[in-house]
Amino acid sequence: MLNKKVLRKQQILQAALEVFGNSGFQTAGISDIARKAKIAEGTLYFYFKNKEDLFFSIPAQRIAEFCEGLELHLQGMNEAPGKLRKIIWFYLYFFKTNPVYARILMLEMSVSKRFSKAITFDRVKAFTDLVLGIIKEGQEEGFIRKDRDACLVRDILLAVLEYRVARWLLNEESCDLLENYSEICDFIFDGIKSKLT
Amino acid sequence: MLNKKVLRKQQILQAALEVFGNSGFQTAGISDIARKAKIAEGTLYFYFKNKEDLFFSIPAQRIAEFCEGLELHLQGMNEAPGKLRKIIWFYLYFFKTNPVYARILMLEMSVSKRFSKAITFDRVKAFTDLVLGIIKEGQEEGFIRKDRDACLVRDILLAVLEYRVARWLLNEESCDLLENYSEICDFIFDGIKSKLT
Amino acid sequence: MLNKKVLRKQQILQAALEVFGNSGFQTAGISDIARKAKIAEGTLYFYFKNKEDLFFSIPAQRIAEFCEGLELHLQGMNEAPGKLRKIIWFYLYFFKTNPVYARILMLEMSVSKRFSKAITFDRVKAFTDLVLGIIKEGQEEGFIRKDRDACLVRDILLAVLEYRVARWLLNEESCDLLENYSEICDFIFDGIKSKLT
Amino acid sequence: MLNKKVLRKQQILQAALEVFGNSGFQTAGISDIARKAKIAEGTLYFYFKNKEDLFFSIPAQRIAEFCEGLELHLQGMNEAPGKLRKIIWFYLYFFKTNPVYARILMLEMSVSKRFSKAITFDRVKAFTDLVLGIIKEGQEEGFIRKDRDACLVRDILLAVLEYRVARWLLNEESCDLLENYSEICDFIFDGIKSKLT
DNA sequence: GATGAATGAGTTTTCATTCAT
DNA sequence: TATGAATGAAAACTCATTCAT
Numbered sequence: 001m002l003n004k005k006v007l008r009k010q011q012i013l014q015a016a017l018e019v020f021g022n023s024g025f026q027t028a029g030i031s032d033i034a035r036k037a038k039i040a041e042g043t044l045y046f047y048f049k050n051k052e053d054l055f056f057s058i059p060a061q062r063i064a065e066f067c068e069g070l071e072l073h074l075q076g077m078n079e080a081p082g083k084l085r086k087i088i089w090f091y092l093y094f095f096k097t098n099p100v101y102a103r104i105l106m107l108e109m110s111v112s113k114r115f116s117k118a119i120t121f122d123r124v125k126a127f128t129d130l131v132l133g134i135i136k137e138g139q140e141e142g143f144i145r146k147d148r149d150a151c152l153v154r155d156i157l158l159a160v161l162e163y164r165v166a167r168w169l170l171n172e173e174s175c176d177l178l179e180n181y182s183e184i185c186d187f188i189f190d191g192i193k194s195k196l197t
Numbered sequence: 198m199l200n201k202k203v204l205r206k207q208q209i210l211q212a213a214l215e216v217f218g219n220s221g222f223q224t225a226g227i228s229d230i231a232r233k234a235k236i237a238e239g240t241l242y243f244y245f246k247n248k249e250d251l252f253f254s255i256p257a258q259r260i261a262e263f264c265e266g267l268e269l270h271l272q273g274m275n276e277a278p279g280k281l282r283k284i285i286w287f288y289l290y291f292f293k294t295n296p297v298y299a300r301i302l303m304l305e306m307s308v309s310k311r312f313s314k315a316i317t318f319d320r321v322k323a324f325t326d327l328v329l330g331i332i333k334e335g336q337e338e339g340f341i342r343k344d345r346d347a348c349l350v351r352d353i354l355l356a357v358l359e360y361r362v363a364r365w366l367l368n369e370e371s372c373d374l375l376e377n378y379s380e381i382c383d384f385i386f387d388g389i390k391s392k393l394t
Numbered sequence: 395m396l397n398k399k400v401l402r403k404q405q406i407l408q409a410a411l412e413v414f415g416n417s418g419f420q421t422a423g424i425s426d427i428a429r430k431a432k433i434a435e436g437t438l439y440f441y442f443k444n445k446e447d448l449f450f451s452i453p454a455q456r457i458a459e460f461c462e463g464l465e466l467h468l469q470g471m472n473e474a475p476g477k478l479r480k481i482i483w484f485y486l487y488f489f490k491t492n493p494v495y496a497r498i499l500m501l502e503m504s505v506s507k508r509f510s511k512a513i514t515f516d517r518v519k520a521f522t523d524l525v526l527g528i529i530k531e532g533q534e535e536g537f538i539r540k541d542r543d544a545c546l547v548r549d550i551l552l553a554v555l556e557y558r559v560a561r562w563l564l565n566e567e568s569c570d571l572l573e574n575y576s577e578i579c580d581f582i583f584d585g586i587k588s589k590l591t
Numbered sequence: 592m593l594n595k596k597v598l599r600k601q602q603i604l605q606a607a608l609e610v611f612g613n614s615g616f617q618t619a620g621i622s623d624i625a626r627k628a629k630i631a632e633g634t635l636y637f638y639f640k641n642k643e644d645l646f647f648s649i650p651a652q653r654i655a656e657f658c659e660g661l662e663l664h665l666q667g668m669n670e671a672p673g674k675l676r677k678i679i680w681f682y683l684y685f686f687k688t689n690p691v692y693a694r695i696l697m698l699e700m701s702v703s704k705r706f707s708k709a710i711t712f713d714r715v716k717a718f719t720d721l722v723l724g725i726i727k728e729g730q731e732e733g734f735i736r737k738d739r740d741a742c743l744v745r746d747i748l749l750a751v752l753e754y755r756v757a758r759w760l761l762n763e764e765s766c767d768l769l770e771n772y773s774e775i776c777d778f779i780f781d782g783i784k785s786k787l788t
Numbered sequence: 789g790a791t792g793a794a795t796g797a798g799t800t801t802t803c804a805t806t807c808a809t
Numbered sequence: 810t811a812t813g814a815a816t817g818a819a820a821a822c823t824c825a826t827t828c829a830t
Contacts, residue, residue: 051824111305155357159361184349237816238817247801398793424821436822502702578743631813
């Protein structure tokens, strides 16, 4: 019973991802989503409060996948610089692999005030906190300059990543998102690594 | 006669700026804009082809103001690093001073594929080209590391600026956009300055 | 369930017939039709694609009625002249009995290029083919002159019928449409009957 | 002065003919007509009361041309049958030569109740009276059967002509309107000529 | 739980007509 | 006479949401 409900929810979310991803929040219609999910329109409202709720429910699962994947990739790494490089790589890799979700998250959600207040946003914050933690870790371990404000470093890192993904999407994914990954890393690290290193 | 037409157009654009800025493109209604501009709805269509045309017509003037202001501030400066610092400052200063416009440009337009194809977008490109030119200038003059890809440097610079403005807007402009301006500069410049300097 | 849908469709079509019949296609408003059908405007679009679709959906049923009625009246008749007389009579009788529909079909549809391309038009063609068939039949049986082009005869027959109905409608149905039915028949038959007869 | 006014009116009427002929009354816009006539929209209302007035003013001149042309062609003819043949030919010839006007008159005006009440309609009636007169003439002269109701004959004649023009227009003028002119004549005349002849 | 017909407010856009200049 | 900017009512159509079945 419960299992069935969860499954049905996934089914709807998957349909919503595809429809919203192709048409955007406003343009996408509930009927399109229902059709793609092979349910009646009314049924949708049994699982989600309304269109916006459905929309903002999409990331939850994806963010979880992102976090799990990232965690796995960070396994066994113990120095901050390496971890950060890994994060940069994984971030780009993940969105390269999930372009439809990328479109929703980057061009629609991250730009919405209401999203900042949605529950899902906590998961986003968890990720940014992870990055912040690693930066601080790096500072304590001596790999990263202590006179850098950790939050600023994190912001710059995220800024660059978001920007690249957004431009990639707006250019219709015509280039390889991972292309100049290493140059980005170099730039960031030159700006934060301790002179000694 | 002609003057009156131009004035009326300004009047409508100003109203559109305010209404779109508060409600967003989709939510804002033509009737709201007409009411604010104190004209009949039909009149609006005498000056603009449709809602989208009106929306995308907003930046033209603002971008012109931005460019003029920037040009003025760059007068008399002849070294790339100084110019770049100035650009960073002016960028943040401009949007701090024009928060409603910032909201439209950053959270709605720069995220839209159709905007990339609008005529106005040329002006945006002119700005990014300016930045790119100064970076290359700096590399030739020896202030900026030649092993950095100029486009990447430009992208990182713009990424950080856009990100900060966007976050500031999403946080309801609660902090000072110019607050850690100098730290941002430091970070960027540490990443690009020639070792010799 | 399915039955209810069909019924509802009938209900809307009936309302559309009346409203379009009184005001014409352009003047009639969707809201008028919805009001007369006692449904919400939106409901209408659940059953018909748009105003034109609704309009062109009106004849289907009426044409079916016409064909059934005609078939019944032709039962047991085996000679072409009698059949043609019957057709002439039934045609006039039918529109005399359905003046509102007549107005729509004659003064709006039969004059529209788009109607010629609508599906319903097939049914109209079926009728004209029936007439043509009977004329040819008459020629083979020797009742009708063989040197007359059957298509021309059909066209003249239809021309006269359409004309009379149209004039009758434009004169506000002030005379009896069946009035000089027999004279019309005589005229037509004098023009086509074999000399021998 | 007066001359200029008349000229300007012609200019507008010509533009109206073309625009209405291509788009139909409802679809055609005053602005299109004004543009084609190279005048301002407001000016149009100095010469015509409103859109409908302009529309119904189109035929006047054309009908005059039609009547003049017909009169000329009837010169020197003194027997009814020949005259009627000539009328049939001229009618088809005229509309073949004026297809845009034909479209307006046949598919839009002759189907409109308001047109029957317009002044211009008198000219139409003058024509039908002419036909009626000739038929009666023919009856008196003994060329045409006296037991035929003259009005009916006239109606049948006009019905066939209108029908052919209308079908021709609806078929996008793809065939030659004068094609089976002589067969039509034969049919009509067989139905009306005195046995003696 | 699931359905899908019904809703109706709300939207953009059009355009004949007017009138100050 | 001529202009063309301004009007504003009206129209068709959409769609998220509800609720009787």
